[in-house]
Amino acid sequence: MSDSIHSSQNETRKFPPSGRIKARAAFTSMSDYETLYEASIEEPEAFWGAQANALIPWSTPFSQVLDWSKAPFARWFVGGKTNAAVACVDRHVKDGNGNKAALIFEGEPGDTRTITYAELQREVCRVANTLESLGVRAGDRVTIYLPMIPEAVIAMLACARIGAPHNVIFGGFSADSVRDRVNDSGAKLIITADGGWRRGQIVKLKETVDAALPSCPTLTKCLVVRRTGQPVEMTPGRDLWWHDHVPLASHKHEAPELDSEHPLFMLYTSGSTGKPKGVLHTTGGYLVGATITAKYVFDLHPDDVYWCTADVGWVTGHSYIVYGPLSNGATVMLYEGAPNQPDFSRFWSIIERHGVTIFYTAPTAIRAFIKAGDQFPQKHDLSSLRVLGSVGEPINPEAWMWYHRVIGGERCPIVDTWWQTETGAIMISPLPGATPTKPGTATRPFFGIAADVVRHDGTSCGPNEGGYLVVKAPWPSMLRTIYGDDQRYVDTYWHKFGGKYYFAGDGARKDEDGYFWIMGRIDDVLNVAGHRLGTAEIESALVSHDSVAEAAVVGRPDELKGSAVVAFVTLKAGRTQSPELKEALRAHVATHIGALARPDEVRFADALPKTRSGKIMRRLLTEIAQGKTTSGDTTTLEDLSVLAKLREEDE
Secondary structure (H helix, E strand, C coil): CCCCEECCCCCCCCECCCHHHHCCCCCCCHHHHHHHHHHHHHCHHHHHHHHHHHHCCCCECCCEEEEEEECCEEEEEECCEECHHHHHHHHHHHCCCCCCEEEEEECCCCCEEEEEHHHHHHHHHHHHHHHHHCCCCCCCCEEEECCCCHHHHHHHHHHHHHCCCEEECCCCCCHHHHHHHHHHHCCCEEEEECCEEECCEEECHHHHHHHHHHHCCCCCEEEEECCCCCCCCCCCCCEEEHHHHHHHCCCCCCCCCEECCCEEEEEEECCCCCCCEEEEEEHHHHHHHHHHHHHHHCCCCCCCEEEECCCCCCHHHHHHHHHHHHHCCCEEEEECCCCCCCCCCHHHHHHHHHCCCEEEECHHHHHHHHHHCCHHHHCCCCCCCCEEEECCCCCCHHHHHHHHHHHCCCCCCEEECECCCCCCCCCECCCCCCCCECCCCCECECCCCCEEEECCCCCECCCCCEEEEEECCCCCCCCCEECCCHHHHHHHHCCCCCCCCEEEEEEEEECCCCCEEEEEEHHHEEEECCEEEEHHHHHHHHHCCCCEEEEEEEEEEECCCEEEEEEEEEECCCCCCCHHHHHHHHHHHHHHCCHHHCCCEEEECCCCCEECCCCECHHHHHHHHCCCCCCCCCCCECCHHHHHHHHHHHC
């Protein structure tokens, strides 16, 4: 069996940066990029030290850029002291930008609020004082379980201000998920809301918290934001209304100096053992990584209105709604609800009404927009858009082209970004004014990121040879450990290549230009007749067919080939399911990739099972394809009826 992952995707379209983008960009050519990139790899400590001093306010200068003496446990900007809330809020007020909009909020029902940096500073200070009055001290953990409202950002910054690491839980998670994360982190206080709005319905957050808290012995207080106004149970002595306490607190608060390695937050990701992993990030290094990538990947300028559509419950929301953009003094758009409420015009209406210039969203959302039809974006003026971004999983070339043509009007560069909860910040991405883009590739590594694609023995792969995506040197925004489990950190991320490389868990290839093509999780690689095939490429080939809106590919055991390829496909509006179309799709994959990738089975589905963050739950599809009863945690599913229908069709 081959040691590398077979890759047959061949994308030749190329889009150079426009003169319009180059006119203001910090980097305007690939030679600019390559000169600084090479310097950053050859002398990483000199590069990161200079960037840290230029981008972050240090109340006490650091004495050493990196301590890697106890690898893989890093210490960055050793001895330096800073404060994330000061970096994201106070310094902009001090610099005379207090009247600039920090947050523009739109709720799903249509309510709006604009919060300036001066107002944000006052609110963050009030919440910081409130938390301290409730007994929260530096080092205490605080859980945040809120909808996408300004109070979520304020709460995160207030925790950062007092040095209380926050653990944000996505508002769609169940009581069991809340309980597990609260208990693993040992949180002292939880901040929640009566509810939030999603697809016209109230998500009952306080009710979920009430179900979890009896099993959370470390929690002493619950601070509740009134968002929807529906009645909720309030337990005397434990539950407190935000509006009864926060407005009475002082709007002035002296931010303490915090060590660069002081924990900033933990964020839980799914673990293969079923126990969530608490990815721990610290203050200085994470801030440097989030700030520099937000500045250069999105080509941020003072007049931009920046919108990342993620939830703050995910790392994308941490790095590219809160810490990265606000550290750069940006104006951030914040939207509470679903992209199709009341219909699929909502995002495009927001862009038009609020003058959004930078738009950062997920391929799953883009494919949903494609399925809904071009008529929705075509009803709106999207001419304010300047830069588009993609995040969360590999974007297939046809979705990239639709994004480029329909949303970007063929004038906006697309920054297709690869990174993870664990990396803290973007690792591979184009630079809008410098990098010629190709549909479907994240292009080249960011400055200071020593990324490579290697074989099983750790040697570098050749051009277009698929292998393991690794990072060969530490970087500032890297996770420091798994909270409470250092050995799990070592085993999960550093064991595969003997502690030499960070292994991301993804497969990839580099083309002849050194561009990285992410091939999906190694767990999703199928062994078909001696060939190792990445499912992402097969999915991409399926979506390139004119009838297909979205596809997910999984394997099932096959006595002859090892794995049989099973494709679940949703069609575009107006397209009809038929046996003939199934055969046409199988042939289409064979034409685009090769006969070995031809799906053994194509199953049509009205929708695919997804988490509330938009990721396809391939584990459930694998169980269905293998004829097994679906098991495990399904509480993160956006729509349980999708799973029920797939089960019915399988019977």
